[in-house]
Amino acid sequence: QKEVEQNSGPLSVPEGAIASLNCTYSDRGSQSFFWYRQYSGKSPELIMFIYSNGDKEDGRFTAQLNKASQYVSLLIRDSQPSDSATYLCAVNSGTGNQFYFGTGTSLTVIP
Amino acid sequence: DAGVIQSPRHEVTEMGQEVTLRCKPISGHDYLFWYRQTMMRGLELLIYFNNNVPIDDSGMPEDRFSAKMPNASFSTLKIQPSEPRDSAVYFCASSLAGLSEQFFGPGTRLTVL
Numbered sequence: 001q002k003e004v005e006q007n008s009g010p011l012s013v014p015e016g017a018i019a020s021l022n023c024t025y026s027d028r029g030s031q032s033f034f035w036y037r038q039y040s041g042k043s044p045e046l047i048m049f050i051y052s053n054g055d056k057e058d059g060r061f062t063a064q065l066n067k068a069s070q071y072v073s074l075l076i077r078d079s080q081p082s083d084s085a086t087y088l089c090a091v092n093s094g095t096g097n098q099f100y101f102g103t104g105t106s107l108t109v110i111p
Numbered sequence: 112d113a114g115v116i117q118s119p120r121h122e123v124t125e126m127g128q129e130v131t132l133r134c135k136p137i138s139g140h141d142y143l144f145w146y147r148q149t150m151m152r153g154l155e156l157l158i159y160f161n162n163n164v165p166i167d168d169s170g171m172p173e174d175r176f177s178a179k180m181p182n183a184s185f186s187t188l189k190i191q192p193s194e195p196r197d198s199a200v201y202f203c204a205s206s207l208a209g210l211s212e213q214f215f216g217p218g219t220r221l222t223v224l
Contacts, residue, residue, distance in 0.1 A: 097166070098167065099159075101156075104154075
């Protein structure tokens with residue numbers, strides 16, 4: 001079992017819709033969770049992080065964490081074509097010494 | 112700030128040759144990370160340093176890989192000898208606060224023929 005799992009997609013949504021990206025993790029002791037965005041041919045960039053159960057909102061982005069179910073999600077409201085990218089979920093291990101990325105979900109926003 | 116700087120941006124070499132990748136972290140960042148990204152395996156953490164000291168190298172695939180950080184502003188990742196399966200994009204990242212908000216460099220695309 002991989003430490004972090006994501007649906008590779010591709011996920012397609014129309015412009016203006018809500019895009020929902022999901023991630024599950026195996027280490028129940030994990031404490032820190034991150035979403036990175038990676039445009040094709042570019043490097044990953046951090047867009048959200050969350051440490052506590054519940055929702056965290058930043059502009060059009062909302063991260064949701066459920067530690068009991070070991071999943072973290074990212075919602076993108078009012079999706080724009082510029083949101084088309086691969087979204088990587090990352091988790092800091094329970095020991096705090098390791099960092100695992102999922103393989104990413106490819107999102108396409110259709111104008 | 113210029114961000115994380117990596118060189119070279121592209122490297123093409125032949126199997127058996129030595130490859131050295133270079134990284135300059137963001138000034139003031141105490142942590143430096145080396146990653147490898149492939150389509151099959153995604154983004155993998157190879158090794159990371161805190162204050163120039165290697166903390167965890169459990170992700171280094173084998174003894175052909177080595178990394179050094181002689182000072183706070185420079186790190187190298189060396190592959191000797193290189194093999195075709197080492198072909199990937201290698202990213203360097205740095206952070207102020209450990210394994211949290213990491214800033215990535217542009218990457219080095221390595222092709223081993």
